[in-house]
Amino acid sequence: MTVKIELPNNIKYDINIDELKQIKLNRKVVVVTNPTISALHLEYLLKHLEAKELSVVTIPDGEQYKNMQTIEMILDHCFENRLDRKSLLIAFGGGVIGDMTGFAASLYQRGIDFMQIPTTLLSQVDASVGGKTGVNNKFGKNLIGSFHQPIEVNIDPSFLKTLPKREFAAGVAEIIKMAVTFNKEFFVWLEENALDDEKNLATAIAKSVQTKAWVVSQDEKEQGIRAALNYGHTFGHVIENETNYNTFLHGEAVGIGMVMANAVAVEIGLMTQKEAQRVIELLKKYDIPTAYNIADAESFYAHFFLDKKSSDNKIKFILPKGIGDCVITDEIEKENVIKILKGFNH
Amino acid sequence: MTVKIELPNNIKYDINIDELKQIKLNRKVVVVTNPTISALHLEYLLKHLEAKELSVVTIPDGEQYKNMQTIEMILDHCFENRLDRKSLLIAFGGGVIGDMTGFAASLYQRGIDFMQIPTTLLSQVDASVGGKTGVNNKFGKNLIGSFHQPIEVNIDPSFLKTLPKREFAAGVAEIIKMAVTFNKEFFVWLEENALDDEKNLATAIAKSVQTKAWVVSQDEKEQGIRAALNYGHTFGHVIENETNYNTFLHGEAVGIGMVMANAVAVEIGLMTQKEAQRVIELLKKYDIPTAYNIADAESFYAHFFLDKKSSDNKIKFILPKGIGDCVITDEIEKENVIKILKGFNH
DSSP, X not given: OEEEXXXXXXXXXXXXXXXXXXXXXXXXXEEXXXXXXXXXXXXXXXXXXXXXXXXXXXXXXXXXXXXXXXXXXXXXXXXXXXXXXXXXXXXXXXXXXXXHHHHHHXXXXXXXXXXXXXXXXXXXXXXXXXXXXXXXXXXXXEEEEEEOOOSEEEEOGGGGGGSOHHHHHXXXXXXXXXXXXXOHHHHHHHXXXXXXXXXXXXXHHHXXXXXXXXXXXXXXXXXXXXXXXXXXXXXXXXXXXXXTTSSSOHHHHHHHHHHHHHHHHHHTTSSOHHHHHHHHHHHHHTTOOOOOOOSOHHHHHHHGGGSTTOBTTBOOEEXXXXXXXEEEESOOOHHHHHHHHHHOOO | OEEEEEETTTEEEEEEESSOOOEEEEEEEEEEEOHHHHHHHHHHHHHTEEEEEEEEEEOOOSGGXXXXXXXXXXXXXXXHTTOOTTOEEEEEESHHHHHHHHHHHHHBTTOOEEEEEEOSHHIIIIITSSOEEEEEETTEEEEEEEEOOOSEEEEOGGGGGGSOHHHHHHHHHHHXXXXXXXXXXXXXXXXXXXXXXXXXXXXXXXXXXXHHHHHHHHOTTOSSGGGGGGTTHHHHHHHHHHTTTSSSOHHHHHHHHHHHHHHHHHHTXXXXXXXXXXXXXXXXXXXXXXXXXXXXXXXHHHHGGGSTTOBTTBOOEEEESSSSOEEXXXXXXXXXXXXXXXXXXX
């Protein structure tokens, strides 16, 4: 199955959801991966790759290495292998690999092509679509980066067979996010179908990718509707930060963040208690955490302000409007949020 | 005088060539400058700036600090001052400041606005137009960077009164470059007029900016004609590299590089000896160096290959076709170039 992406400024590329086909590239290629993925799947990938020259750079595994030092490591490898402006980087791994490979590609000689071959569910449904690249720094997550679209995305669901259960569930959280904010029909489908079935899984990946592709095509640079993809993230980022990025996977934090956003939505009358409960049930079906203990609501609230999405000291919230629709607003009263944060104890 | 830039993808901005007007900005602003410019002109600038919040980050002066460490210094300042996505960076200085400020702006939260207020002739006529940003690394110059257009460029020729004579001449070299490659009429005007006259100087800046703006509007990402702006640079970069960036100013190296390119153009019949001589005379009129001692022609030639402009191991040369026109070619025989390099002793 192929999803065609068309962005403004004549950018077009395909997202192929299928078993990996033979990829022939008449250019210099560098594959960026990490030791975990390399051990599990690199041999399989290299069997499917033909290039003029090919090398692999293995970067350390983990969010804590998502920084400028690792970017320079990738770039140095590219310079040492004398990549030129027609060369190609391939991101082979999860979201961290994808974000960093895309970022390095956007910087190398002011921008070369890159291809995504995502190996985790989260990166297949989310990070591989949309062209956001970047790294973390001491001030927060993804605060340094660029917009750089891949030339092609190849999603092979068979990579997911080796994915740890928690990571799989974290990916499902992003799928649910997509359904809650944009696609009621998809949400109902998710309630009625199980993703342990291979065919259902491929369908869910395709539906998510299609939804995200549609959103990004409307608003590549996140000046409007694209911000809705951050549903659950405003809260999720604070949770990740408070727990030093070592307690929850990103998708898990987003799952909890969605439950928090829903509680605010219920509080101000955008969503019924029953609809919020349906989201919680769907999350629980995949063992995605929905509870978090907020030690200090005021401190949690203060954390919002270094988030990229807030400007002029206003916090931008993405709140569901029932199921399948949402609003982006920076006019939620602090009291409403604090009340929810104080009472949050699911 | 205002030059209007219109680029593909609906990017538009003005280049104002005039005494600095009052600039009112209803957003957070960070001015990026260096100690030299700060001492000479910061007070004057700040008198003309009104912003919601304003701070200044002073970075070390010199090409050797044009690296990722300095970029991180600028970014850290921005994070510490809690810039948001609506904030603005102002590049206040020469080309190094401009390239780095633009680069930092392109990276901060995946891209915020920046304004150019260039203070050297070189940056006024060249670096401030076109949106190329970047830094050097151990592999070469400007090898890491992005394309990021300013929202406005304010060129105040009065800053040039404090510019050292050599730096002024280096800027004139880029003006001559523009005339040789694209504008015969302008070249003749330069032969007939002197730039120590204030009015002539403003005219020459405007003509250069207009020419470059036209080129960039045709080809923002340098996939075609824009490469012609690198006339003199293929050779110039090697000269700078061989002399460890401490002997010639960039514009001076480009001046010598132009003379080398002309010699190749004469060798293959694109230019007459007389035309090449006219370019040399014009360069000499401003004491721009035209001579360089090549120790080893083969080693000089080998240096071309890490240049960004070469792909697939072909070297892209920009050679004048008479005066006022040029060709971009990667089909010059190595022997022709080596012959010129061996004989180069102007």
